[in-house]
Amino acid sequence: MPQGDYIELHQKRHGRRMDFEERKRKKEARSVKKNSKDARKLLGAKGKRFAKKRYAEKAQMKKTLKMHDESTSRQKVDDDVEEGALPPYLLDRDQTQRAKVLSNTIKQKRKEKAGKWDVPLPKVRGVAEDEMFKVLRTGKRKTKQWKRMVTKATFVGPGFTRKPPKYERFIRPTGLRFTKAHVTHPELKCTFNLDIISVKKNPNGQMYTSLGVMTRGTIIEVNVSELGLVTPAGKVVWGKYAQVTNNPENDGCINAVLLV
Amino acid sequence: MVQYNFKKITVVPPGKDFIDIILSRTQRQTPTVVHKGYAINRIRQFYMRKVRYTQQNFYEKLSTIIDEFPRLDDIHPFYGDLLHVLYNKDHYKLALGQINTARNIVAKISKDYLRLLKYGDTLYRCKCLKVAALGRMCTVIKRISPSLAYLEQIRQHMARLPSIDPNTRTILICGYPNVGKSSFMNKVTRADVDVQPYAFTTKSLFVGHADYKYLRYQVIDTPGILDRPFEDRNIIEMCSITALAHLRAAVLFFLDISGSCGYTIAQQAALFHSIKSLFMNKPLVIVCNKTDLQPLDGLSEEDMKLVMEMKSEAMKTIPQGGDPSEEGVLLTMSALTDEGVMAVKNAACERLLEQRVEIKMKSKKINDCLNRFHVAMPKPRDNRERPTCIPEAVLEAQAVAAAKEKKKLERDLENENGGAGVYSVSLKKHYILANDEWKEDILPEILDGHNVADFLDPDILERCEELEREEGLRLEEAAAQDAFMIDGHDELTKEQREILGQIRKKKAMLIQEHRMKKRTAESRPIVPRKFDKDRKFTTKRMGRQLSSMGVDPSAAVSRVRSQSRGRKRERSLSRAEGDDMEIDGQHSNKKLRTRSRSKSRPIEEVAPGEGFKDSAQKKKAIKKSRDSVKNRNKEARRGEADRVIPTLKPKHLFSGKRGNGKTSRR
Numbered sequence: 001m002p003q004g005d006y007i008e009l010h011q012k013r014h015g016r017r018m019d020f021e022e023r024k025r026k027k028e029a030r031s032v033k034k035n036s037k038d039a040r041k042l043l044g045a046k047g048k049r050f051a052k053k054r055y056a057e058k059a060q061m062k063k064t065l066k067m068h069d070e071s072t073s074r075q076k077v078d079d080d081v082e083e084g085a086l087p088p089y090l091l092d093r094d095q096t097q098r099a100k101v102l103s104n105t106i107k108q109k110r111k112e113k114a115g116k117w118d119v120p121l122p123k124v125r126g127v128a129e130d131e132m133f134k135v136l137r138t139g140k141r142k143t144k145q146w147k148r149m150v151t152k153a154t155f156v157g158p159g160f161t162r163k164p165p166k167y168e169r170f171i172r173p174t175g176l177r178f179t180k181a182h183v184t185h186p187e188l189k190c191t192f193n194l195d196i197i198s199v200k201k202n203p204n205g206q207m208y209t210s211l212g213v214m215t216r217g218t219i220i221e222v223n224v225s226e227l228g229l230v231t232p233a234g235k236v237v238w239g240k241y242a243q244v245t246n247n248p249e250n251d252g253c254i255n256a257v258l259l260v
Numbered sequence: 261m262v263q264y265n266f267k268k269i270t271v272v273p274p275g276k277d278f279i280d281i282i283l284s285r286t287q288r289q290t291p292t293v294v295h296k297g298y299a300i301n302r303i304r305q306f307y308m309r310k311v312r313y314t315q316q317n318f319y320e321k322l323s324t325i326i327d328e329f330p331r332l333d334d335i336h337p338f339y340g341d342l343l344h345v346l347y348n349k350d351h352y353k354l355a356l357g358q359i360n361t362a363r364n365i366v367a368k369i370s371k372d373y374l375r376l377l378k379y380g381d382t383l384y385r386c387k388c389l390k391v392a393a394l395g396r397m398c399t400v401i402k403r404i405s406p407s408l409a410y411l412e413q414i415r416q417h418m419a420r421l422p423s424i425d426p427n428t429r430t431i432l433i434c435g436y437p438n439v440g441k442s443s444f445m446n447k448v449t450r451a452d453v454d455v456q457p458y459a460f461t462t463k464s465l466f467v468g469h470a471d472y473k474y475l476r477y478q479v480i481d482t483p484g485i486l487d488r489p490f491e492d493r494n495i496i497e498m499c500s501i502t503a504l505a506h507l508r509a510a511v512l513f514f515l516d517i518s519g520s521c522g523y524t525i526a527q528q529a530a531l532f533h534s535i536k537s538l539f540m541n542k543p544l545v546i547v548c549n550k551t552d553l554q555p556l557d558g559l560s561e562e563d564m565k566l567v568m569e570m571k572s573e574a575m576k577t578i579p580q581g582g583d584p585s586e587e588g589v590l591l592t593m594s595a596l597t598d599e600g601v602m603a604v605k606n607a608a609c610e611r612l613l614e615q616r617v618e619i620k621m622k623s624k625k626i627n628d629c630l631n632r633f634h635v636a637m638p639k640p641r642d643n644r645e646r647p648t649c650i651p652e653a654v655l656e657a658q659a660v661a662a663a664k665e666k667k668k669l670e671r672d673l674e675n676e677n678g679g680a681g682v683y684s685v686s687l688k689k690h691y692i693l694a695n696d697e698w699k700e701d702i703l704p705e706i707l708d709g710h711n712v713a714d715f716l717d718p719d720i721l722e723r724c725e726e727l728e729r730e731e732g733l734r735l736e737e738a739a740a741q742d743a744f745m746i747d748g749h750d751e752l753t754k755e756q757r758e759i760l761g762q763i764r765k766k767k768a769m770l771i772q773e774h775r776m777k778k779r780t781a782e783s784r785p786i787v788p789r790k791f792d793k794d795r796k797f798t799t800k801r802m803g804r805q806l807s808s809m810g811v812d813p814s815a816a817v818s819r820v821r822s823q824s825r826g827r828k829r830e831r832s833l834s835r836a837e838g839d840d841m842e843i844d845g846q847h848s849n850k851k852l853r854t855r856s857r858s859k860s861r862p863i864e865e866v867a868p869g870e871g872f873k874d875s876a877q878k879k880k881a882i883k884k885s886r887d888s889v890k891n892r893n894k895e896a897r898r899g900e901a902d903r904v905i906p907t908l909k910p911k912h913l914f915s916g917k918r919g920n921g922k923t924s925r926r
Contacts, residue, residue, distance in 0.1 A: 004420025250388035
C-alpha cells in the first residue's frame with residue numbers, strides 16, 4: 001500500500017463503520033428510485049442525455065434477455081434463397097453462354113457510351129438554378145446582374161487559371177473547392193480518403209458538369225491507386241468512378257460510393 | 261527550485277464526459293435563439309460563434325492536460341525514472357502525443373468549417389455545417405478516450421506518490437527484504453510504515469522526516485532488493501534502484517546479521533557488491549541490524565570476514581580529504597530493543613552533512629559567499645590590563661543606592677510581628693490630627709441619645725467665616741453702585757448725547773425695516789377654499805389650537821371673523837359700531853368702505869439704489885414683483901423662492917446608447 005492511500009490505510013487499521021454493508025445495500029436498492037426520479041425531473045440537455053443513456057441500457061437489457069430466451073426456446077428457420085437461384089419454371093431453360101468474355105473495361109466503355117449507369121443513387125432531387133447560383137451585382141452602381149457565384153461544392157482542377165475577373169461569368173469560391181472525397185468500397189466495406197480527379201457527370205445538367213459542381217448523385221472520378229486494384233490484364237487501376245451520396249455543401253465533406 | 265507536486269494536476273474526464281462537458285458548455289454560454297428571418301450575416305455569425313467557442317473549449321481543456329502532466333525529460337531524473345518504472349515512458353508519451361494530435365485536428369476542423377460557414381446562404385445550411393463540425397470534433401475526442409482514461413489513472417496514482425524532494429538532505433535505507441528497514445524508519449521518523457514479518461511488506465517508496473542538529477532530514481524507506489540481474493527485477497525493486505541511482509543521499513545498507521530474514525550474510529554481501537556502483541560518491545553506512553538475536557562479536561569467522569570486506573568497501577566512499585576514522589561506517593543496532601538506533605541516525609546525518617558542506621565548499625559559488633564571511637579574533641597587543649571603564653559618578657550612585665535603607669513596609673512589619681494571621685494592621689496610625697496623642701482615642705458613636713456623626717462638622721468654622729466675607733463684599737459693591745447712580749446722570753456730555761441720538765435713530769430705522777418685512781409677509785398665501793380640501797384652515801381649528809397653546813383665542817377669532825365677508829346687512833350694522841381691532845395708529849381710517857379692499861398703507865420712503873434711478877422707480881419695481889407672485893402665492897403654487905432640490909442624476913443624461921447628437925448632450 002503506498003503512502004498516500006490514507007483511506008485504505010484507515011480502513012485497514014480501524015475497519016469500516018458498523019453499518020457500512022447495510023447502507024451500501026440500501027443505497028443500491030434505492031438507486032432505482034433515484035433513477036426513475038431523475039427520468040421524471042431532468043430537463044433540457046441533461047434530460048436528453050439521460051433519456052438516451054437509459055434507452056440504450058433498456059434496449060441492451062432486452063436484447064440480452066432475448067438472447068437468453070433463444071438459447072432455450074426453439075423457432076422455425078426459413079432458409080435464405082441463395083444468390084443466383086433460378087425459379088422452378090426456368091429450370092428447364094438452357095443457359096446461353098457468351099462465347100467471348102468481355103473485359104470489364106470494354107463493358108465500362110459501352111455503358112459510358114450509352115450513358116446509362118447502374119448506380120446506387122438512381123434518382124436525385126433536381127436543383128434549380130437560383131439555388132445553385134447566387135447573383136452578384138456588379139458595376140459602379142451595382143446594377144449589372146450577369147455574374148454568378150456557385151453556392152455548392154465544386155472541384156477545380158489543379159491546372160485551372162482564372163479568367164480576368166472582369167469577364168468571369170461563374171465564380172467558384174475557393175472556400176467551397178474540394179479536392180478529396182471519402183470513398184466507400186461497397187464490397188470491402190471500407191472508406192478511404194481519395195483524391196478527386198475530375199467530375200464525370202452532374203445529374204442536373206451538362207453545364208454543372210463542366211463547372212465541376214458536386215451535388216448529391218454526381219459521378220466523380222477518384223484516384224484509387226492507393227487501393228491497389230488491378231485490371232484483369234494485370235494493370236494497376238488508378239482512376240475509378242464514384243457517386244456522391246451526401247450534400248457536400250451541407251456536410252463540409254464529400255462522401256461517395258465506389259462504382260464497381 | 262522546482263517543486264514536485266503532482267497533486268495539482270486537474271482531473272482528466274473520460275471521453276464521454278469530456279464531450280458532454282464541452283457541448284453543454286457551448287449550449288449554455290452561446291446564444292440559443294436564431295430565426296430564419298434574420299439577416300444572413302447574423303445567422304452565420306451565430307453558428308460560427310458556436311463552432312469557434314466549442315473549438316476553443318476543446319483546445320483549452322486539452323492544453324491543460326498537456327501542460328499539467330509533467331514532461332519526463334524536463335523533471336528531475338529521479339522522478340523521470342520513477343515515472344518510467346511505474347507507468348512506462350513510451351505509453352505515457354504516446355498518450356500525451358495523442359492528446360496533442362487531437363488538439364491540432366480539432367483546431368483544423370474548426371478552421372475548415374468556419375471557412376465553409378462563410379459561404380452558408382441559408383439557416384438550414386449553416387446549421388447543418390455547425391452540426392457536422394461539432395460532430396467531427398466529438399468523434400476525434402471519442403477516439404482518444406482510451407488515452408484519457410489512462411491519463412486519469414496515472415493522475416490518480418501520481419497524486420499519491422510520496423512528496424520526495426530530490427535535492428534536500430536525504431537518508432536512504434536499503435537492503436534485502438525483511439531486514440528491518442521499515443522498523444528503523446518507524447523508530448526514527450513518524451512515517452508510520454507498515455511492518456510485517458514477511459518479505460516485500462513495503463511495496464513502494466515511503467518518506468519520513470527526522471531532525472538532527474536543528475536541520476530536517478528526509479528519510480526514504482525503499483522496498484527490499486533481491487540479488488539478481490537488473491533485467492529480472494520487478495517494478496517494486498526498480499523503485500528502490502531508481503532512488504539509489506538518482507538521489508544524492510546518505511545510504512544506510514541494512515544487514516541482518518542474525519539471518520532471520522531468510523537470507524544469509526553471504527547472500528546479503530553478494531547484493532552489496534552487485535549494487536556497489538550505485539553507492540559511488542555517497543556516504544555509506546553499513547548497519548548490522550537485529551543484534552538482539554545475534555551480536556556482532558558472535559559471528560563466525562567467515563561471516564565476519566564478509567562483513568569486514570563490506571566495511572572496507574564502504575570506507576572507500578569516504579572522500580580522500582575526510583578523516584579516515586572508522587566510526588560511522590559499520591554500526592550495530594537493534595530496532596527491537598532500540599539499541600544503537602539513534603547512533604545510526606546521527607552517524608548518517610553527520611556524514612551526509614559533512615559531505616554536503618564539502619561539496620558546497622568545492623563549488624564555484626562558494627567564493628561569492630565566502631568573501632563576505634569574516635570572524636574577527638583580535639590578538640592581545642601587550643600585557644597591559646584593560647578593564648572596563650565605569651565613571652565615578654555611576655560608582656558613587658551605586659554605592660549610595662546600596663547604602664540607602666529600605667523603607668519599612670507593612671509587609672516587613674507583618675513578618676516581624678508574627679506573620680500573616682497574627683499581625684493586625686493598625687488603620688489609625690496614619691491619621692492626620694492636631695495632636696498625635698489623639699490618634700488612639702476612641703470616638704463614641706452615641707452620646708446623650710444622639711448620633712455623634714449627625715453633629716459632626718469638621719469645617720463649620722471655616723464655612724462661617726467664608727459666608728461673612730462674602731456678605732461684606734456684596735455690601736461694599738452695593739454701596740459703590742449707589743454712588744455711581746447718583747452722580748452718573750449728569751455726566752453725559754454733548755457728544756455722548758449725540759451718539760445716543762444716533763443709536764436711537766438707528767434703532768427706529770431697524771424697527772421700521774422689520775415692520776416692512778413683516779408687512780410683506782402678509783402677502784403670504786391665504787389659501788383659497790378650493791385648495792383647502794381637508795378643511796384645515798378653519799377658524800374653529802385655529803381657536804382650538806390657540807387655546808391649546810394657552811392663549812385666549814377670542815380676539816384673534818373675532819378679527820378673522822370680521823375679515824371674512826358675512827351678509828351685507830349685518831356688516832353694515834357692525835361696521836357702524838366701529839371696529840377697534842383695526843385701529844392702527846394714525847393710519848386707521850373710518851372711511852374704509854369694504855373689507856374687500858386691502859388696507860391702505862403709508863407711502864414709505866424707499867432708499868434708491870440697487871440699480872434703480874430713484875425711489876419711485878424702485879417702488880414701482882417692488883410693487884410689480886409683489887403683484888407677479890400674488891396669484892401664485894394665493895394658490896400655494898411653487899415659486900422661484902421655494903426650496904428646490906434639482907434632480908441629481910437626470911435620467912436622460914445617464915441612460916441609453918449614444919445615438920445622434922453631441923457627447924455632452926444627447
